Amino acid sequence: MDKQRSSFTGKLGFVLTAAGSAVGLGNIWRFPYLAAKYGGGIFLLVYLILAVTFGFTLMAAEIAIGRKTGLSAVGAFQKLDKRFAWVGYLGAIVPMIITPYYSVIGGWVTKYFFVFASGGAEKAAGKTYFDDYIAETAEPILWFLVFVGLTALIVFFGVDKGIEKVSKVMMPVLVLMTVFIAVYIICMPGAMDGVLYYITPDFSKFSIQTVLAAMGQLFYSMSIAMGILITYGSYMKKDVNLESSVHQIEIFDTGIAFLAGLMIVPSVFVFSGGDEEALGKGAGLMFETLPKVFNSMTGGGIVGAAFFLMVFFAALTSSISLMETVVSFLGDRFGWGRKPACLAVFAFCVLLGLPSSLGYGVLDFIRIGSNTILDMFDFLANSIIMPIVAFMTSIFVGWILKPKALVDEIELTGTFKAKKLFTVIIKYIAPVCIVLILVSSLLDAFGIVTI
Numbered sequence: 001m002d003k004q005r006s007s008f009t010g011k012l013g014f015v016l017t018a019a020g021s022a023v024g025l026g027n028i029w030r031f032p033y034l035a036a037k038y039g040g041g042i043f044l045l046v047y048l049i050l051a052v053t054f055g056f057t058l059m060a061a062e063i064a065i066g067r068k069t070g071l072s073a074v075g076a077f078q079k080l081d082k083r084f085a086w087v088g089y090l091g092a093i094v095p096m097i098i099t100p101y102y103s104v105i106g107g108w109v110t111k112y113f114f115v116f117a118s119g120g121a122e123k124a125a126g127k128t129y130f131d132d133y134i135a136e137t138a139e140p141i142l143w144f145l146v147f148v149g150l151t152a153l154i155v156f157f158g159v160d161k162g163i164e165k166v167s168k169v170m171m172p173v174l175v176l177m178t179v180f181i182a183v184y185i186i187c188m189p190g191a192m193d194g195v196l197y198y199i200t201p202d203f204s205k206f207s208i209q210t211v212l213a214a215m216g217q218l219f220y221s222m223s224i225a226m227g228i229l230i231t232y233g234s235y236m237k238k239d240v241n242l243e244s245s246v247h248q249i250e251i252f253d254t255g256i257a258f259l260a261g262l263m264i265v266p267s268v269f270v271f272s273g274g275d276e277e278a279l280g281k282g283a284g285l286m287f288e289t290l291p292k293v294f295n296s297m298t299g300g301g302i303v304g305a306a307f308f309l310m311v312f313f314a315a316l317t318s319s320i321s322l323m324e325t326v327v328s329f330l331g332d333r334f335g336w337g338r339k340p341a342c343l344a345v346f347a348f349c350v351l352l353g354l355p356s357s358l359g360y361g362v363l364d365f366i367r368i369g370s371n372t373i374l375d376m377f378d379f380l381a382n383s384i385i386m387p388i389v390a391f392m393t394s395i396f397v398g399w400i401l402k403p404k405a406l407v408d409e410i411e412l413t414g415t416f417k418a419k420k421l422f423t424v425i426i427k428y429i430a431p432v433c434i435v436l437i438l439v440s441s442l443l444d445a446f447g448i449v450t451i
């Protein structure tokens with residue numbers, strides 16, 4: 001590689017870009033519904049523990065691999081050890097699985113923005129509005145196509161930098177709105193039960209599924225185990241402090257997820273009774289509860305429209321970076337031009353997204369347990385492939401490459417404060433725990449052994 005690799009201007013540029021891609025539907029849509037479903041405080045606790053241990057270590061490792069090699073995932077693994085190139089390929093599959101269904105949810109967000117913007121707050125707060133809507137055939141598909149089409153157009157013309165600028169303005173607004181809505185909801189009668197449920201760990205609700213769900217969410221939210229951070233690392237300058245960048249991205253990403261939960265979980269208690277069925281709603285939780293919150297506010301129609309617009313931008317920047325990853329993978333590996341690659345990825349996303357969308361309507365009969373087609377794609381990416389990639393990455397760094405190689409890379413800008421933690425986790429704790437979590441929860445999920 002003799003071509004000069006362009007790089008981020010500095011630490012702020014790096015952190016903002018990584019955070020921009022990290023913060024998305026994972027934080028606002030996915031984290032709260034998992035927290036609600038998996039026991040509230042106990043999920044939060046497990047998530048936080050995993051974030052400061054696994055999350056920190058794997059994120060630092062991936063960025064360091066990228067910066068050390070100056071290459072994206074497949075090339076980086078290939079350069080360091082040919083036998084591990086397949087880990088790069090496996091990681092590259094993740095965004096291919098996620099982008100289609102991510103766009104289906106993006107379509108729901110877009111629809112909700114238009115409903116609120118056209119004065120439909122009361123309608124959207126109706127008891128069965130969301131379930132009725134996603135069970136339809138044509139309309140959810142239409143909004144899905146709008147969302148994925150827009151993503152593809154932006155990637156096709158390579159104008160994502162412009163969108164990123166817009167979204168950097170949107171992000172603080174989104175954070176402020178989330179704080180505002182959370183405060184509003186916490187002040188409502190009955191909300192305290194929800195707050196307590198969300199922040200007090202109830203150890204009787206602990207299960208191995210909680211840990212797997214938290215781990216999958218961690219990878220998803222921080223864009224770990226899909227090669228993306230390796231690519232970002234390859235653009236990071238050598239004089240940028242890697243360790244503190246990772247801390248900042250983590251704090252930012254986790255902070256927003258926490259706030260989103262603080263807004264949504266208590267709402268479930270205030271408006272839907274907070275029973276197990278309401279909390280276990282899954283993918284539809286945000287769409288079902290927030291309209292009720294907005295509808296109860298004076299001027300809630302505007303607040304709702306503004307909120308869904310912000311979420312739309314957060315989702316769009318993430319879907320752009322997901323699609324971009326697939327497009328550049330096809331370019332790097334198979335020499336495809338940007339435009340044909342983009343068209344192919346678009347077609348692929350439509351093909352895979354359609355069943356996810358229809359899985360709530362005409363294809364509703366295709367379920368594993370209560371899991372819809374969308375849930376199955378989500379499970380495959382987050383709870384199976386990503387843990388495998390994370391496991392292989394830690395084996396590779398811990399035992400083949402040796403942690404020292406990455407510690408040296410991280411220490412280019414001074415001492416690596418968490419060096420010991422990093423080394424112990426990547427060598428022993430991560431591989432052992434990931435295997436235990438993965439195997440036991442799969443056995444559990446398929447009803448072979450119940451833990």
Ligand code: PHE
Pocket residue numbers: 021022023024025026027220221222223226228318319321322
């Ligand atoms: N981390 C993003 C989210 O939380 C999803 C994403 C993954 C975006 C990978 C880009 C790349 O929504």
